[in-house]
Amino acid sequence: MSESNCPLNHSHEDQAASRRAVLLGGVAAAGAAALTTVSDTAIAADSDAAKQPLDFRKTDTAVVFIDPQNDVLSEKGANWGAVGASVTANRTVENMELIFKAAKLRGYHVFISPHYFFPTDGGWKFNDPLEKEEFKSQSFARRGPLTLEGFAGSGADWLDRFKPYIEDGKTVIVSPHKVWGPQTNDLVLQLRKRGIGKIILGGMLANMCVESHLRELLEQGFEVAVVKDATAGPRHPEWGDGYQAAMINYRFLAHAVLSTEEAVERMR
Known part of the structure; x- marks a missing residue:
């Protein structure tokens, strides 16, 4: 060949x-x-x-709500133009109240991580884009850390329908977080002191404070379930849809992403 x-x-x-x-x-x-x-x-x-959902028990599980305040949940709030459509679509207020009711009825600890700005915070030398908007609109503004003068009915105050649950003498209101996450307040300490290891998380804003709390709580060793319709996010013409951005990360990070109905059902 x-x-x-x-x-x-x-x-x-x-x-x-x-x-x-x-x-x-x-x-x-x-x-x-x-x-x-x-x-x-x-x-x-x-x-x-x-197949293996988180097992909620009042002995080791708590509800943590971020910023249940007028400026992000009331139609009269400073940020309603950005968040109103998402709050309305998700029925965020109604769903948060359902979780408040279930928690109080079944003896669960409830924690509030609020967002406050005091006049001295105006001396900060730099801020990120959303912080700049918050200072500009006077969101979460209070007259001082040692006074409640002007607090009632302000943007920093609780939504009226939440007050019976928050002001019952049992709900733990931790010190304010100053940016987005609980690194700047005593939430983790208050949870640890009560032997809490699992958290049902909701509140505002989905892609900012709620996601920042989720990330830090995970880093601190907690098991966290985010309630997807007990939160909402801003919609910005250039920055995008904050709620949709948060949902992607919740699914990657949280131990569970639940509806309000699912969360309440599991709170035995």
């Missing part, structure tokens, strides 16, 4: 081309496998969460 007719005697160029094809095919196959693995892992994780 002549060299030109022998199938085993390809040119160097043919062999190189063949090797490239094999390598490229292997890379493509590996990429497809990786995508399949990620997809399958996500589906499996979601399935596992459904």
